[in-house]
Amino acid sequence: MASRIALGLGLALLLTSTAFAAPETKIVSYEVDGMKVVGTLVTPEGDPAPVVLLFHGFGGSRDELEIPSVGKGIFTYTADKLAAEGIASLRIDFRNSGESDGEFPDTTYSGQIADGLAALDFVKTLDSVEADNIGIIGWSQGGLVASAVAGRSNVPKVTALWAAVADPKQTFDTLLTPEKVQAGLTTGDTPLELPMPWGFSLFLKQGYFEEIATTKPTEEIAAYKGALFVAEGTKDEAVAYGGGQLFIDAHEGEEEHFVRDMDHSFNVFTDTTTLDEMLESTLAFMKPHLGK
Template sequence: MKIPSIRCLALALLTALPAMAGESALTLDRGIAATLSMPEGDGPFPAVLLLHGLGSTRNEIGNIYVDKAEALAANGIASLRFDFRGFGKSDGDTGEFTLDRQNADALIALEALQDIDGVDPERIGVLGFSFGAGAAIELAAAQPQAVKSVVVWSPIGDYAADMLDSLGQKVFDRAAEDGIVGLNLGWRTMALKQDFFDSLFTHDLYAALTEYPGPFMTINGADDFYLKYAERLRDAAAGTDKKGMVIDDADHVFHVYTPSKSVASQVIELTLDRFEETL
């Protein structure tokens, strides 16, 4: 018996759903929960795939991805955001999460987005936030013909070094000793197995960017601890259309938890302008 491909499974699910304005809840292959946002009209529309950070969900902190999707739709751009497996409402558990599985989920979502009625598969961009920026970069590197533009917010630059810095050596040691470690990230708890920690050392974002020739843009707050990576990431990208924006008085999460200081609307506007320009 011939086993259907991931792309065929996603297509079978989504072709039954008509293109419609507003937001629709979808379930992609492998139980990935997603939200499709479509503009008014018939299309075909350009579209953006939104990839969330580690421990987050498809709506992202402060619902910034909800606001981003609304801004895109109001300006004639569709979007798809989803929960990586083990997070939010998607199937699976965090203990099985690795960078390879993250990248596989991103590809499933990209192929699903390409097959949605009303979306122009030739004009798809990708947005990634923090840890999810790494997934955006690797997806573009693996699918340079499909991904026409990439924007990354507060992008991670070195998976292993950054996780070691944020989690500490004791966490790495406990995972190596016990095979699994429980984490309290402050906003959620999760468990990660040794496979996750091993995968951190096998993915090079700078090497990946040399495989992506399309438009690439970084957006960081001036007080973002990952700002140190932005210039090197842009330099590594193979294309010539590369931009970097630094927002004054903003931190890694653009102060979304401090409404009086939030610059989320500025980040959303800059990103919208970029995708309108490049898709």
């Protein structure tokens, strides 16, 4: 009897350790126009897994804003949730951000879109992921990038836009003032200082401001044939409420519109309740399209 109990306990421990095995996390990189793009690849243990690309926001980096109550970035937190569902993730620093090559003042939408498109090509080369089961999550400006990557490639099976920039001109007129946006069109290669509402300054060159008027995220998403999840908050202080509906109206196909009383950071400075609800809804929508 004792040996049977021991055998049973051993089997239970084996099953438990297999079910909750820690995912593999490693730093990876690829090149775009001779510059290095750095990312964090998280893969669950086992067979090749579906993969979701995570695109960070304006002035951010791949781990994203730290959640005070958890001590990890929102995208690190998201990657953990994805791995727990058997889904791999790649979160990247766009060029000119984080650990990737370049300097932030040289940031442009077109450059970040190129980095996102190259990320699609990069993950297709990995043995640890399923090249035909790719999704995207883009937050804020990363949502603008995600709309273009999805629409231009039509590779992702499913795309999630969190508090995404639908109208760059409206967003940056509000965030920076119309006068600052207009001044940016005359700065040339001299970076313009941009005092941010959050108590710090960023610097950008003219190329960024020229693309504010010409970049049309809703037109990009209109070309996308995959499934679309859109989340927005009624208390968003950075991206005006209503942009999510613009994406929904532009897109044809399966979609879900998630609206809550949340700020641009999903209320994480209070707790993770709203973020967890949004993540749960995002994953529930994405999983069937990723074969999970």
